[in-house]
Amino acid sequence: MILGDLLGTPVLDADGGRLGRVADVRFVLDGAPHQLMAEPRLLGLVVGPHSAASFMGYERNGLTRPYMIARILRWRHRGSFLVLWEDVAMVGARSVRLRPGFTRYSTALEDGAEA
């Protein structure tokens, strides 16, 4: 499938309750090794409850400058969380459904501060 189709798709919990939209898709470079780089394996989906897309990733890294922009963008992306691939029950054309009892993880990147 084409990843752009997944971005912005509404995310629902197992009962059909709306959680937000797919703001980004996280990959980890630990798939099958190729000659140059390993294959990126899908780790999970970044879900944003208030916005359809993430802009500049301030909620995922530790950057605080320029101060006003960082404050505004962090506020806009407040409540974002990451769900792992294991917790995704179905990817549809119009929505993504999660498994019952899924875990919300922090969206912070490894080198970034807590979001």
Next chain:
Amino acid sequence: MTSAPLPRVPHAAGRILDAQLHLMDRQVLDHDGVPVTTVDDLEVSGPALDVEIARGTPPPVITALLTGSVLGTRIFGGRPPSSRLIRIPWKDVAEVGVVVRLGVKGEPLDASWVERWVRDKIIARIPGGRHDPR
């Protein structure tokens, strides 16, 4: 938010790449540093749409970087049909940083056909267009 901070993701061995943040819209250079195109979209190996994902299904992987004429659809919405997008297989990608660097020459790739066509059909017919300026 007043709720407790969320737990961190279990540590993964490889480098983390967020599609929008680290890959989409990045410039693509070939192994000589010549610009080839930009990453307009990504192709992943799954999952099938509207099909229940069984527990333990291996996660999808990125198979190709996609590029093509997306200006119109960026403005008016939607995306070009999959058959109109040009694929650069992930196995040709050598490095992801500020730019995406390929480990192959850009010249034979489908992604640069417009540039080749303009060079061969238009520039070459201009007097003096077939050799380096002296």
